[in-house]
Amino acid sequence: MSAPDDGALRVAEPPAEAPADPPAEVPAVRRRRGPYAKSAERRRAIVAAAFDVFATRGFRAASLREVAERVGMSQTTLLHHFPSKEELFLAVIASRDAVEPVLAPDALRGLAAEDPRIPAVRFADLITTQASFNEGVPGVIQLYAVLVGEGVTDDHPGRDYFAERFARMRAGYVVDLERLRDLGLLRDGVDPAIAAATIIALWDGIQLQWLYDADAVDMAAALRDYLALILPLPA
Amino acid sequence: MSAPDDGALRVAEPPAEAPADPPAEVPAVRRRRGPYAKSAERRRAIVAAAFDVFATRGFRAASLREVAERVGMSQTTLLHHFPSKEELFLAVIASRDAVEPVLAPDALRGLAAEDPRIPAVRFADLITTQASFNEGVPGVIQLYAVLVGEGVTDDHPGRDYFAERFARMRAGYVVDLERLRDLGLLRDGVDPAIAAATIIALWDGIQLQWLYDADAVDMAAALRDYLALILPLPA
Numbered sequence: 269m270s271a272p273d274d275g276a277l278r279v280a281e282p283p284a285e286a287p288a289d290p291p292a293e294v295p296a297v298r299r300r301r302g303p304y305a306k307s308a309e310r311r312r313a314i315v316a317a318a319f320d321v322f323a324t325r326g327f328r329a330a331s332l333r334e335v336a337e338r339v340g341m342s343q344t345t346l347l348h349h350f351p352s353k354e355e356l357f358l359a360v361i362a363s364r365d366a367v368e369p370v371l372a373p374d375a376l377r378g379l380a381a382e383d384p385r386i387p388a389v390r391f392a393d394l395i396t397t398q399a400s401f402n403e404g405v406p407g408v409i410q411l412y413a414v415l416v417g418e419g420v421t422d423d424h425p426g427r428d429y430f431a432e433r434f435a436r437m438r439a440g441y442v443v444d445l446e447r448l449r450d451l452g453l454l455r456d457g458v459d460p461a462i463a464a465a466t467i468i469a470l471w472d473g474i475q476l477q478w479l480y481d482a483d484a485v486d487m488a489a490a491l492r493d494y495l496a497l498i499l500p501l502p503a
Numbered sequence: 504m505s506a507p508d509d510g511a512l513r514v515a516e517p518p519a520e521a522p523a524d525p526p527a528e529v530p531a532v533r534r535r536r537g538p539y540a541k542s543a544e545r546r547r548a549i550v551a552a553a554f555d556v557f558a559t560r561g562f563r564a565a566s567l568r569e570v571a572e573r574v575g576m577s578q579t580t581l582l583h584h585f586p587s588k589e590e591l592f593l594a595v596i597a598s599r600d601a602v603e604p605v606l607a608p609d610a611l612r613g614l615a616a617e618d619p620r621i622p623a624v625r626f627a628d629l630i631t632t633q634a635s636f637n638e639g640v641p642g643v644i645q646l647y648a649v650l651v652g653e654g655v656t657d658d659h660p661g662r663d664y665f666a667e668r669f670a671r672m673r674a675g676y677v678v679d680l681e682r683l684r685d686l687g688l689l690r691d692g693v694d695p696a697i698a699a700a701t702i703i704a705l706w707d708g709i710q711l712q713w714l715y716d717a718d719a720v721d722m723a724a725a726l727r728d729y730l731a732l733i734l735p736l737p738a
């Protein structure tokens with residue numbers, strides 16, 4: 269799979285930055301070049317630059333001056349778009365969450381259309397497909413690793429964000445795993461709440477080891493092997 | 504179990520800071536109050552203060568001035584003991600690794616002396632005992648989480664340290680798991696290398712979730728449940 273050096277290049281457009289419909293008085297031909305679109309472009313450029321600076325220096329040590337220099341604007345202009353470092357943090361982290369896998373899952377190949385294991389296979393495949401995709405966007409993984417660690421320090425803007433994100437992710441996986449259990453597809457004795465936290469924990473932890481030595485660990489294999497212990501996945 | 508607010512208070516003495524035998528000419532009664540012992544005490548105080556500052560602010564944002572103020576000495580005096588922030592980093596991280604669990608494992612209770620599962624139970628119990636112990640030293644977990652995330656940023660003194668630490672830990676668990684496999688105690692199909700990386704990853708990841716919400720996850724239970732999937736542990 270292709271592996272661009274810089275995950276930021278493949279970051280999808282952050283939802284908050286998406287161009288809205290232009291005001292009615294703007295002629296149709298100028299729609300995508302008007303002042304609003306230009307402002308949105310600048311905001312995207314700032315977010316992309318801040319993404320790299322936060323990922324390579326951390327949030328605290330990052331300076332708005334360095335971000336401004338990278339996009340070739342003054343710090344004053346940058347502050348016009350993002351009045352505080354905290355607001356820039358939230359835009360960067362939103363752009364990270366907007367990254368979507370582009371791979372087409374093919375885990376169902378070879379299974380009969382009526383195979384009762386299909387819901388379990390789909391659940392596992394979404395996770396391992398995302399993990400494989402992430403190997404191609406190391407910048408995205410690095411940004412996350414740096415900010416989620418830094419987020420537990422005093423008065424960090426990531427604290428609430430990550431606490432809520434973890435809670436939301438755990439709750440989502442619990443719903444999925446309880447549904448699988450009700451279908452008879454979760455191994456007896458596996459607690460959906462503990463398994464939900466385990467999937468997220470294993471994923472975070474294996475990404476961290478991968479950042480330190482990409483040749484030493486196989487992220488998708490680690491997740492797949494765990495999921496195969498709790499779900500009836502084909503070998 | 505008792506849970507002190509500040510893990511640093513329970514950090515064992517770093518090996519590098521242990522008082523050596525005093526020179527022969529020092530009278531015996533002054534041994535522990537001589538200039539060498541005083542210097543070692545000061546180094547320990549600096550390391551304890553730096554531990555807290557790094558854990559609450561991160562390495563990059565931490566200032567030597569703040570560390571010096573906490574121990575009531577000038578920055579010049581601090582630099583006499585630790586000539587660089589990097590050297591202080593290594594001393595702090597060594598003091599973290601010196602933290603040892605004080606719990607007495609009792610997982611073998613109820614097993615017959617000749618139970619063939621004992622090696623697997625011991626292996627799992629060392630891990631879950633350490634995880635339970637860690638809940639009592641949140642400062643130690645927080646320092647680790649902050650530094651291991653920050654360590655992947657450019658030119659960070661933690662990069663080599665954590666890369667080597669991960670490699671050493673994986674290698675250690677691989678040896679243990681291969682031995683258990685040779686005893687017929689590892690579930691068929693489990694790859695010792697992947698399982699070794701998984702134990703470390705799950706541990707790191709669940710500690711991270713715990714730092715964000717200690718009530719939402721049970722670190723020891725997550726590790727025990729995973730280990731029970733790959734080893735023949737008593738229910």
